[in-house]
Amino acid sequence: MASDPLASLVMTTENPYKSPEVAKQRISARRPALTGRVVYAAAAAFLLGFALWAGSRPITGNDEPWDAPYPFYAGAMILGGIVVGIIAPKRFVPALLGVWLGQIVALAAVPWLAAAGWLVLGVATTAFGSLLLLPGLILGWSVNAVINSRRRDVP
Numbered sequence: 188m189a190s191d192p193l194a195s196l197v198m199t200t201e202n203p204y205k206s207p208e209v210a211k212q213r214i215s216a217r218r219p220a221l222t223g224r225v226v227y228a229a230a231a232a233f234l235l236g237f238a239l240w241a242g243s244r245p246i247t248g249n250d251e252p253w254d255a256p257y258p259f260y261a262g263a264m265i266l267g268g269i270v271v272g273i274i275a276p277k278r279f280v281p282a283l284l285g286v287w288l289g290q291i292v293a294l295a296a297v298p299w300l301a302a303a304g305w306l307v308l309g310v311a312t313t314a315f316g317s318l319l320l321l322p323g324l325i326l327g328w329s330v331n332a333v334i335n336s337r338r339r340d341v342p
Contacts, residue, residue, distance in 0.1 A: 228275030229285035232320065235267035236289025236313075241297050250299055253316065264319035271320070272327015273334075279324050287317040 239252050239260070247255035252263070264286070271282045290313040294306050 268323020
C-alpha cells in the first residue's frame with residue numbers, strides 16, 4: 188500500500204494549524220478540566236452544607252438548622268453562596284451538588300442527626316433547601332465580575 192502524499196504534507200511544520208502539537212493544545216484548551224475552581228466550588232459548598240447541619244445544635248440549640256430562628260438556614264446558605272460565588276464564579280452545578288452532599292453526609296455522620304432517622308427524608312428536603320444557595324452564587328458571581336473588571340481597568 189502506497190503512502191498518501193497529502194498526509195505527509197498536512198502533518199508538516201509548513202501548516203502549524205494541522206500539526207499534532209497544536210491540535211493537542213487546541214483540544215485541551217476546549218476541554219474543561221475538573222480542577223481548580225470547580226473543585227474549590229464543590230469543596231467549599233460541601234463544607235458549608237456539612238457545617239450548617241453539624242453546627243446547628245451548638246450554635247442555635249436546635250437539632251435541625253431550619254428549626255432555628257428564621258435567618259439561620261436561609262442566611263447561611265445565601266452568605267455561603269456569595270463566598271462560593273466569589274471564589275468560583277459560574278460554577279453553579281458543582282456548588283449546588285457540593286452543598287447538597289455536605290448536608291446529606293452531615294445527616295448520616297453527625298450522631299444526633301443520624302439517631303433521629305432524618306436521612307431518607309433529608310435527602311429530598313435538603314435538595315430543595317440547597318436551592319437557597321443559588322441567589323448567593325449569582326450575587327457572588329456579580330461581585331467577582333465587578334472586582335475583575337476593576338482590575339482590568341487599572342493600568
